[in-house]
Each structure stands twice: as C-alpha cells, then as structure tokens.
Amino acid sequence: MDFVGSHILSVDQFERGGIERVFAVADDMAPFARRERMTRVLAGAILSNMFFEPSTRTRVSFGCAFNLLGGDVREIAEVGASSIAKGESLHDTARVMSGYSDVIVMRHPEAGAVAEFAETSRVPVINGGDGANEHPSQALLDLYTIRTEIAARGGSIHGLRIALIGDLRYGRAVHSLLKLLALFDRIEVHLVSPPGLEAPAGITRRLAERGHEVNEHHSLEQGISHVDILYVTRTQEERFPTAAEANRYRGLFRLNQEIYTRHCEPNTVIMHPLPRDSRPAAQELDEDLNANPNLAIFRQTDNGVLVRMALFALILDVAHTVHETAAQVRWFTAKRTPARFRKEARGPDFG
Ligand code: ASP
Numbered sequence: 001m002d003f004v005g006s007h008i009l010s011v012d013q014f015e016r017g018g019i020e021r022v023f024a025v026a027d028d029m030a031p032f033a034r035r036e037r038m039t040r041v042l043a044g045a046i047l048s049n050m051f052f053e054p055s056t057r058t059r060v061s062f063g064c065a066f067n068l069l070g071g072d073v074r075e076i077a078e079v080g081a082s083s084i085a086k087g088e089s090l091h092d093t094a095r096v097m098s099g100y101s102d103v104i105v106m107r108h109p110e111a112g113a114v115a116e117f118a119e120t121s122r123v124p125v126i127n128g129g130d131g132a133n134e135h136p137s138q139a140l141l142d143l144y145t146i147r148t149e150i151a152a153r154g155g156s157i158h159g160l161r162i163a164l165i166g167d168l169r170y171g172r173a174v175h176s177l178l179k180l181l182a183l184f185d186r187i188e189v190h191l192v193s194p195p196g197l198e199a200p201a202g203i204t205r206r207l208a209e210r211g212h213e214v215n216e217h218h219s220l221e222q223g224i225s226h227v228d229i230l231y232v233t234r235t236q237e238e239r240f241p242t243a244a245e246a247n248r249y250r251g252l253f254r255l256n257q258e259i260y261t262r263h264c265e266p267n268t269v270i271m272h273p274l275p276r277d278s279r280p281a282a283q284e285l286d287e288d289l290n291a292n293p294n295l296a297i298f299r300q301t302d303n304g305v306l307v308r309m310a311l312f313a314l315i316l317d318v319a320h321t322v323h324e325t326a327a328q329v330r331w332f333t334a335k336r337t338p339a340r341f342r343k344e345a346r347g348p349d350f351g
Contacts, residue, residue, distance in 0.1 A: 003314035007118045008126045011136045011176045016183050023144055025310035025319045026303070028326050032068050033305050039325050040070030041318045048101040050076045051128065052084070052108050053238075057274060057301055058128050058138065062105045065308035069318070074101070094120040103315060109238070124315045132170040132239050138273055139176030141307040145300045146229055149269045155228065157181075163190040163223045165253055166233035166284055168199035170240075173273040174233055178203050187212040192223030194252045197235075220253045221263050229269045230255065232285045234277040247281070256286035270295045 001018030031037040047066040051059050063073040076097075084093055090113060097104060098121040105126045106114045111133035118125040129135040147157055162181070168174050168191055178199065181187050189207055191199050195218055198204075207214050217223035224230055232255055237246035255270070274297060276285040289295050313319040 003311075004317045005124055006315060007115075007121075007124050008136050008311060008315070009115045009118060010127065010134050011139050011179045013136075014180065014183070019140070019143065019180065019183070022140055022307065022310050022314065023147065025313055025322070026144055026306040028319075028323050029068075029306045029309040029313070031326060032322070033302075033309065037326060039068075039322055041321050041325065042066065042069040042071035042102075042312065042316060045071040045102040045316065046074060046100065047071055047312075048074045048076060048097050048104045049128075050097065050104060050106045052106075053129065055107055055128065057304060058107065058135075059105075061301070061304040062126070062128065062137075062308050065305050066103075066312055068305070069309060069312055069322070071102070071312075090117045091120040093117070094125075095122070098122040103312065126311060126315075129172055132172050132175075132236065134176045135172040135273075136176050137304075137308055137311060138173045139180050140311075141300060141304040142173065142177050142231070142271065142273065143180050144307050145271065145296060145303045146269075148303070149296055149299070150228060153228070153267055153269075157187075158185040159187075160184070160229065161188040161190075161227040162229040162231060163192055163227045164199070164231045164233070165192040165220065165223065165255070167197045167235045167249065168193040168233070169197040170236035171233045171273075174199065174231070175203055177231070178207060182207050182210050182212065188215075188227075189213065190215045190217060190223040190227060192217045192220055192253065194218065194249050197249060220255070220259070224255075224259075224268075225263050226265060227268060228265075229271060230264070232270065232272045232276075234272075234275065234282065234284055250277070250282045251284075254283050254286060255289070256283075257288045257292060260289065260292065267294055270297070271300055272297045274301065 001015060032039055049059055049063055066073050094117045101123055103124050104121060105128045106117055107128035108114055108130050111131035114125060114127040114130045127134060127136055150156060150160065164174050189212060198216065204214050235246055235249045240246035270289060272285050313322050
C-alpha cells in the first residue's frame with residue numbers, strides 16, 4: 001500500500017503488509033511519545049481537526065500526534081461554528097479547508113460523509129469516524145494493542161480468540177476491527193450482542209468466507225469463557241432513532257470483576273474503545289475492574305498516539321526521516337525529564 005498523499009477512509013484499503021508497516025512506524029514513535037526524544041519533522045505543517053460529533057480521545061490524540069511531530073493543529077469542533085451551518089456543501093468546505101491545511105482529520109455523524117468530503121479535498125483526509133460505518137484509526141490502534149498484549153503472553157494475532165461484546169450493530173470501531181481481523185489467519189470470533197444489535201451480516205460473512213470461526217451469542221457468559229481478548233463496547237445511543245429504544249439495550253451486558261473471575265480464563269485481556277458509559281443504568285465495564293492488570297483500556301489510549309503519529313508520518317512521507325532521527329536527535333533523556341512529565345510520577349496507571 002502506498003501511503004504517501006493517500007486518504008485513509010476505510011480499513012478496506014489495507015492489506016496485511018500495510019498494517020505491518022503502520023505498526024513498524026508506530027514502534028519508532030515510542031521515544032517521541034514518551035518525550036525522550038524530539039523531532040520537528042512536520043514543522044510548518046498544519047492539521048485541521050474537523051469534528052462534527054463529540055470526541056475526546058480521537059480528536060486530542062490526533063492533535064497530540066501531530067504536535068509531537070512538530071506540526072500545528074487547527075480545531076474546528078462544532079458544525080454550528082462553521083459555514084456548514086449556513087448551508088455550505090461538504091465539497092465547498094473541503095476545497096476551502098484543504099487550501100488551509102496539509103492534512104485533515106474529519107469526524108461526521110453520517111456514514112460516507114468523510115469520503116464525500118475527501119472527493120474535493122486537495123490534501124489527505126483521515127476518517128475519524130463516520131456515523132455507524134467505520135473508524136479506521138481506532139481499529140489500527142486496537143489491533144496494535146492486541147498485538148502487543150498477546151505478544152506479552154507469548155501469542156500472535158494469528159489464531160487469536162476474541163469476543164466482541166455489546167452494540168455490534170452501530171459500533172463503528174467494531175466494524176473496522178472485524179474487517180482488519182479478517183485479514184489474518186485462523187481467528188476465532190465470538191460476537192456477543194443483544195438480539196437486534198448483531199454485527200452487520202456483510203462483515204460476519206466476510207469473516208466466514210475467509211475461513212475464520214464466527215460464533216454468535218446472546219448471553220454474555222457463553223461468549224466470554226474461552227477467549228484471549230474481551231472487546232467491550234457501549235450502546236451507541238446517538239445512532240438509535242429514539243432515546244427510549246437505546247434505553248431498552250442499555251445495561252444488558254455488564255462485565256465486572258466477579259463475572260470475569262467466574263467465567264474468563266486467567267489473563268484474558270480486557271479492551272474497550274472508550275468512552276465507557278459509567279452511568280448507573282449502563283456500566284458495561286465496571287470500575288471494579290480498574291485494579292485488574294489485564295484491563296488494557298488505557299494502554300489502548302496511549303497506543304492511539306503512536307499509531308496516529310505513524311499515519312501522519314506515512315501519509316506526509318516523513319516516516320523514514322523519523323526512523324533515522326530517532327537514533328540521533330535527543331531532546332531530554334528520561335533522567336533529565338522533569339518529574340511532572342515522568343510516567344512513574346503520575347501515580348498508578350490502572351490500565
Ligand atoms: N470512541 C468510539 C467511536 O467514536 C467508540 C464509542 O464512541 O463508543 O466510535
């Protein structure tokens with residue numbers, strides 16, 4: 001896959017080689033993300049972050065990733081504050097914004113809207129989530145996390161056993177992750193959802209056609225017993241026609257320490273794309289799991305910066321330079337890092 005100047009709109013663009021390239025560059029980014037080294041390789045470049053739906057992690061981690069490579073970030077966070085509210089088309093907005101930017105990350109509530117925007121953009125566009133469709137960078141960071149966690153337990157992505165739990169119908173992170181997993185070998189997938197929130201048939205068919213084992217469950221306990229990874233998701237209430245309909249599903253599957261101890265194999269990794277819904281009616285991932293060392297949700301968010309740095313470096317064609325400077329340019333070493341920046345000074349990380 002040729003990344004240079006490319007849009008990243010769907011994980012359908014990826015083959016295994018492209019994924020491995022992203023992961024190799026993400027590995028190179030670790031010293032920069034840890035503030036042990038500094039690079040200004042994207043100095044003078046501008047990222048426009050255009051988020052027309054709520055976001056914390058995706059928007060901020062794309063911004064941090066760009067800053068860590070030396071670039072500047074413009075935030076366009078609310079559709080009400082942009083000319084789209086005055087009736088401007090996505091195509092006009094794309095033409096204008098791409099005149100001000102070197103790369104654009106866009107999140108939009110409608111499936112396909114980011115691809116439509118990209119048609120007129122003169123610079124690369126990364127899909128930061130389009131409706132219930134896809135969330136490619138989330139899936140890449142999830143797979144990077146799976147790779148790391150499973151390697152630490154002596155395994156690999158090939159032969160992985162994974163349970164995806166919750167709203168598999170509207171969860172775009174799930175859709176993209178399942179499509180990526182389909183590219184590997186002998187994956188055993190357990191899809192655990194309430195009736196009505198099953199994963200789209202096209203995605204399960206793709207997995208089956210590629211020879212993976214796909215099991216569908218409507219009971220939490222059945223689906224989580226013999227897997228390496230639990231990938232828990234929240235009910236995507238913003239995609240339901242009414243709040244009342246979303247409420248019917250909220251809180252149906254709740255993972256807590258007691259259920260984990262009773263049903264899961266020891267060392268089963270717990271992931272979630274976040275945010276987890278901590279309201280009493282939901283609690284799909286109970287905070288009593290925070291002390292569980294297999295809870296990887298904050299390792300996932302940390303990995304998001306590495307993977308998003310890698311995407312920028314590849315698309316803007318500086319990955320090779322970063323690789324070389326990683327060995328040469330020192331900013332400050334861990335020893336000289338002020339205590340307030342040091343990881344161990346930040347208190348226990350329950351992720
Ligand atoms: N943050 C993820 C997304 O934007 C997952 C979620 O919102 O539940 O799709």
